[in-house]
Amino acid sequence: MLQLDPQATRAALDWRALVEALRAMFRDGCEMPVRHHHDFAVPGEADGTLLLMPAWVPGKYLGVKLATVVPGNGTRGLPAVMASYMLSDAGTGELKALVDGGELTARRTAAASALAADYLARADARHLVIVGTGRLAANLAAAHATVRPLSRITVWGRDAEKARAVAGEISDTLGIFTQAADDLESAVREADIVSAATLSETPLILGEWLPEGCHVDLVGAFKPSMRETDDAAVARARVFVDTRDGALKEGGDIVQALASGALSADDVEGDLYDLTRAATPVLREASDITLFKSVGAALEDLAAAILAYETAAAAERARPRAPMV
Structure with a gap:
């Protein structure tokens, strides 16, 4: 299983490649249940929001994002959105990657805007x-x-x-x-x-x-x-x-x-x-x-997570290995 921290996630999500990954996923489609959306109280400030966003391509990949949105985080010097993404093999259920959800969300959101602007x-x-x-x-x-x-x-x-x-x-x-x-x-x-x-x-x-x-x-x-x-x-x-x-x-x-x-x-x-x-x-x-x-949309997260995983996995395979002695 790969674990991609914010820096690794950013490096694996080139802007042009990400825009094209979203274009392909919207064009080809995937299974995307309605996301769970729950407000939770944060004492003394605006409510936070919990989001659970699953999606999958049958027989290929399955993923789910757990995200929180806390408006008051700006006053604490923290990002409003925090998240984690779990990507699994949709044929076996094997966990393939744990991706930083905050970086994933920020980049796929901006890439969706760019995709729309392209049209x-x-x-x-x-x-x-x-x-x-x-x-x-x-x-x-x-x-x-x-x-x-x-x-x-x-x-x-x-x-x-x-x-x-x-x-x-x-x-x-x-x-x-x-x-x-x-x-x-x-x-x-x-x-x-x-x-x-x-x-x-x-x-x-x-x-x-x-x-x-x-x-x-x-x-x-x-x-x-x-x-x-x-x-x-x-x-x-x-x-x-x-x-x-x-x-x-x-x-x-x-x-x-x-x-x-x-x-x-x-x-x-x-x-x-x-x-x-x-x-x-x-x-x-x-x-x-x-x-x-x-x-x-969970479709966007899935497309970005697949790109991040496949890019990072390819880089890992290409990395020179120390000779065995």
């Missing part, structure tokens, strides 16, 4: 605005840069110091001009892609700010009570989701827009199954505003 964002999209300064911010920048020719990245967060730190990290890692923004509205009005990864309960990105041709990527707000955009943003956009079953029940930006009448279920043009299978051809006009809402 929905303008081909010449160059300016990415990231809303949020958590763990996903740098991952989203790297993933989007894999599928679009980014030349400018802007980071906004409620904590200006954190936004500057994240901008510096992204600039150093990607070599792309990156700066922090004091004013979110001004940044959004100049964006080609807006990618939000927050735990906000109220809209941060307003529809009236969105320029023509913009692509909006909504990663946070994984509960019906959370929201990163307002009704106007959803109403102005062509709307897509990662999975219909998940986003229409759990994604606050979609659920609340459905409840208000700003959006109907029929207005959701497609999900990643449709996009990867060309069931929903996206004939994009230059002025179209597109919006992608993800809530995460």
